[in-house]
Amino acid sequence: MRHEDGSKIASPEQMQTWMKQTMDWIGSISAQNKFVSGTGLPFADARVVKTTSTGKVVTNGPFGDIKETIGGFITVKADSVEEAVEFAKGCPVLQGEGNSMEIRKVAKK
């Protein structure tokens, strides 16, 4: 789940609606026995570590010059990338302008 701007602050009512939609979305994937794991990644207490000419620099938050930040991830059991895409289409994050979902395979162990 990629958010275009993580610094936007939503109202409590808006947060509650998103929360319910997200839970229903994950519930739907789980009801099809396709859910593995997942978590949201809160923006609070986030840090960025970068190497600069003066050494390693730590800054607050993943924001600033980075355009997109990761808001969370979910691992599903999909038979194909198409199926995974269908799951992704249902994610409420996509209601936010500029947000996107990125679908990736988990490397086999």
Place this chain on the structure above:
Amino acid sequence: MNQQEIIPHLFRTEFRKITTVLCKSFGNAFNGIEIAEDIASETFLSAIETWTYKGIPENPTAWLYAVAKNKAKNYITRNQLSTNKIATELKQSSPTTHEIEIDLSEKNITDSQLQMLFAVCHPTISPEAQIGLALRILCGFGIDEIANALLSNKETINKRLFRAKEKLRLENVKIEFPGEAEIDNRLETVLTTLYLLFSEGYYSESNDTVVREDLCMEAMRLTYLLIENDQTNQPNVNALLALMCFQSSRFEARKNSNGEMILYDDQDETLWNDELISKGAYFLHKAAHGNKLSKYHLEASIAYWYTIKEDTKEKWESILQLYNQLLQLEYSPVAALNRTYALSKANGKAQAIIEAEKLQLTSNHFYFTLLGELYKGINDVKAKENFTKALSIAKTQADKQTILKKLDRF
């Protein structure tokens, strides 16, 4: 109570205690289980014989314990004599006799039952075998009662129990409390078995209401045994007992006098047992500790909401979210179907139909019953089609009757 009533009653309550304590006295493992069962049975035979002539003693339980102790001591002496005799002849050594203490105090009975519960619910034997052994050793069920309760026959049950005991002997499973490090894992297996035992009673197709209620009561009694002990009085155990209380509160209302199922919506809620509902609430409250949310917490919370008959937005939204969480923790087709039903109540039928179609549980008649329910009033032709499909794959008479009634309503 007269003699005809008191002996079966005492058999149900005391047989398991005597068997468990004796088995433990005979070496802490399953080597002596058959002998323990035999002595316990013989004790009851003596009671039938003696009490018929002399009347019921003042303290029948104490009488049984005294007789059982004597029989056990006789057995030990006889056994030691013969083994010692052989030993003496072989080694010319002096025989050693050690007195075995048979402690039938309340404390030792409770401890032994708890240790036996852990031993019987051992991961080396199958859940079916665990349930069978628990019913036999810890609930004092006869073989035909077990067969009746588990919809099987005597021969199968006998074989199953025999193999299970053999396996426990072979693995040298001790009748003891598990160590600190493994208690959580072992407790998990015990809870699964108690949960299955309860479900066996609750969902059994057996028409024998007494047997079904007995299974549920026994499962609850054994769960309570865990709650009474500090080490096993854990949040998930309390949550499981809460679940059992909530479920069994509807026992009276679930079947009519012909033994036919009455669906939740059609149940007369004045038949729901308020005492069990408040007990459930008490244990669910006690379960709200620690940082581990078990599936029993979620299922008990769902069962709690079902004790409120009135349809409210809050009720169905809560049930939906609990099922969402439950399914993430552990998938099951039943939970997936129930979740979809809750979804229809919380978010509307249109969304629920789309979600239901994704489940594709096409070998499950409940799947088609759910689709039928969802299409009802939206597309009655499709509703009927789905109920008819459900009818064609339903296996039990009770399920078929329920579906037929739904079809009749069109």
